[in-house]
Amino acid sequence: MKVQNVCVLGATGSIGESTLDVISRHPERFKVYALSAYSRIGKLVEQAVSSAAPVVVVPDDEAARSFRSRWPAGRPIPEIRIGAEALVATASDPEVSTVMAAIVGTAGLPAALAAARAGKRVLLANKEALVAAGGLFMQAVRDSGAELLPIDSEHNAIFQCLPEDAERARAPQRPAKGVRRLLLTASGGPFRTTALDALHDVTPEQACAHPNWSMGRKISVDSATMLNKGLEVIEAHWLFAMDADRIEVVIHPQSLVHSMVEYEDGSILAQLGQPDMRTPIAYGLGFPERIDSGVGLFDLARMQKLDFEPPEPERFPCLTLAYEALRAGQSSCISLNAANEVAVDRFLAGRIRYTEIPQIIGECLERLESVSCRPTTLEDVLEHDRHARAVAAELCLLRA
Numbered sequence: 001m002k003v004q005n006v007c008v009l010g011a012t013g014s015i016g017e018s019t020l021d022v023i024s025r026h027p028e029r030f031k032v033y034a035l036s037a038y039s040r041i042g043k044l045v046e047q048a049v050s051s052a053a054p055v056v057v058v059p060d061d062e063a064a065r066s067f068r069s070r071w072p073a074g075r076p077i078p079e080i081r082i083g084a085e086a087l088v089a090t091a092s093d094p095e096v097s098t099v100m101a102a103i104v105g106t107a108g109l110p111a112a113l114a115a116a117r118a119g120k121r122v123l124l125a126n127k128e129a130l131v132a133a134g135g136l137f138m139q140a141v142r143d144s145g146a147e148l149l150p151i152d153s154e155h156n157a158i159f160q161c162l163p164e165d166a167e168r169a170r171a172p173q174r175p176a177k178g179v180r181r182l183l184l185t186a187s188g189g190p191f192r193t194t195a196l197d198a199l200h201d202v203t204p205e206q207a208c209a210h211p212n213w214s215m216g217r218k219i220s221v222d223s224a225t226m227l228n229k230g231l232e233v234i235e236a237h238w239l240f241a242m243d244a245d246r247i248e249v250v251i252h253p254q255s256l257v258h259s260m261v262e263y264e265d266g267s268i269l270a271q272l273g274q275p276d277m278r279t280p281i282a283y284g285l286g287f288p289e290r291i292d293s294g295v296g297l298f299d300l301a302r303m304q305k306l307d308f309e310p311p312e313p314e315r316f317p318c319l320t321l322a323y324e325a326l327r328a329g330q331s332s333c334i335s336l337n338a339a340n341e342v343a344v345d346r347f348l349a350g351r352i353r354y355t356e357i358p359q360i361i362g363e364c365l366e367r368l369e370s371v372s373c374r375p376t377t378l379e380d381v382l383e384h385d386r387h388a389r390a391v392a393a394e395l396c397l398l399r400a
């Protein structure tokens with residue numbers, strides 16, 4: 001067995017921590033080569049000590065100083081690389097075989113794309129990278145011969161339910177044979193049954209209190225608005241080469257069925273499991289083998305029922321906006337994602353209301369409709385992203 005040298009981008013986040021947990025269970029299979037963090041440098045020091053990572057990446061000199069000052073005396077200190085370019089260089093470092101892309105937001109795109117271009121095994125949690133640059137990303141996977149393993153639980157479930165095929169981790173040009181539809185499940189988030197007129201007053205803490213999953217704050221808010229599911233529809237479009245009208249979203253409050261594939265003959269294959277991201281992470285790390293993730297037995301007898309219901313459009317306008325953006329094309333997907341990142345940031349900072357998030361995204365999409373373009377380079381994508389952020393920031397200010 002060849003040891004995989006792993007780079008964990010966004011190591012201090014929720015996915016990063018779960019990744020290090022799985023890796024630590026298999027010292028014979030995985031070595032940690034590099035860890036990156038943007039904040040929580042104390043946490044990064046702990047992780048670098050326990051994983052013996054030879055390289056860390058931090059955002060600036062201040063963070064590097066903080067890392068050095070916290071490093072325990074008497075141990076060899078890792079090489080400290082600094083800044084966004086260092087993230088890109090580390091993701092494509094010849095020493096690295098596997099990259100966990102777990103930075104949140106478009107900030108993670110350049111490094112995730114660099115890993116794909118360098119032909120790595122890419123474990124993709126950073127869905128915003130595919131939403132903003134799906135075409136470029138999948139082309140990079142095709143051109144370099146990289147392996148792309150979806151970590152988002154829904155896409156990992158779908159990947160597991162697709163026909164066994166040695167080429168499954170390569171970018172598909174067309175949908176897998178015999179597949180009729182993809183059924184993405186969604187928990188419905190913390191406000192699935194809240195009175196619609198009470199949504200106006202919900203707080204960031206309430207929005208971040210997800211009923212089933214423990215996640216970073218941004219994705220938790222996205223789960224509440226279901227913009228997360230919208231991003232996942234776009235992600236599924238790219239990962240599995242499926243059109244918008246063959247991807248359906250169904251609410252499943254127990255979060256035990258992680259998603260399903262419906263075949264032409266009427267068969268539906270589902271993947272079930274506990275809502276614990278270590279399962280999809282272990283699947284991606286071990287592929288094509290199955291390895292221990294640390295997740296315990298699934299107690300079927302205690303599972304009383306599995307509910308499914310359609311999402312209400314009035315409760316989840318962000319989901320409709322995401323389908324519209326996917327149908328409109330790549331630049332609308334960039335605008336959707338960028339406007340959402342800005343709106344969620346302002347909501348978490350207490351500057352706008354929860355119900356203003358879809359309003360800002362919708363207005364931003366409308367304003368930018370006319371600048372619809374087909375971004376063909378990373379620079380095009382980032383430029384459109386910056387433009388959309390500026391528009392969204394202005395729309396937020398008008399409301400504050």
Ligand code: NAD
Nearest residue numbers: 010011012013014015038039103104107125126127215216
């Ligand atoms: P998180 O907020 O817990 O962690 C984010 C990580 O990214 C941290 O290590 C942080 O330091 C780093 N980071 C933040 N801003 C950065 C920047 N500008 N530059 C470089 N690094 C930066 O987030 P998370 O919940 O772990 O989610 C990470 C990604 O995985 C997101 O794209 C999310 O949508 C996706 N995802 C998460 C889950 C989950 O269960 N948490 C499930 C599916 C998909």
Ligand code: MG
Nearest residue numbers: 152153154232
């Ligand atoms: Mg998901």
